[in-house]
Amino acid sequence: MNSGETGKEPANKYGSDKERVNNTALRLFTMAVLDMSWQLAIVVLVPVIGGYELDKHLHSTPWLTVIGFVIAMAGAYVVMKRMLKEYGSKTVNNTKEAK
DSSP states (O other): OOHHHHTSOOOOTTOOHHHHHHHHHHHHHHHHHHHHHHHHHHHHHHHHHHHHHHHHHHTOTTHHHHHHHHHHHHHHHHHHHHHHHHHHHHHHHHHHHHO
């Protein structure tokens, strides 16, 4: 049987349009997660650990750790906002191109 007899559209080399959109979206999601994960790790760990170590050295527990935590949360917000803006627009653009 050929594709005309089954009533389905012929499959091309790269799959259907829907499969290509799904593959593109999955690839973009994976790139975004990997990119965001190391940035969040640095943005969160450096201020918190830095505040903790300074607290130990200056005997000012827990104030610098708390300040480091607040800085870490602000940094995490900035990273998340930037990533959503960057990869959100890529997803919309790639979805439109695939249609």
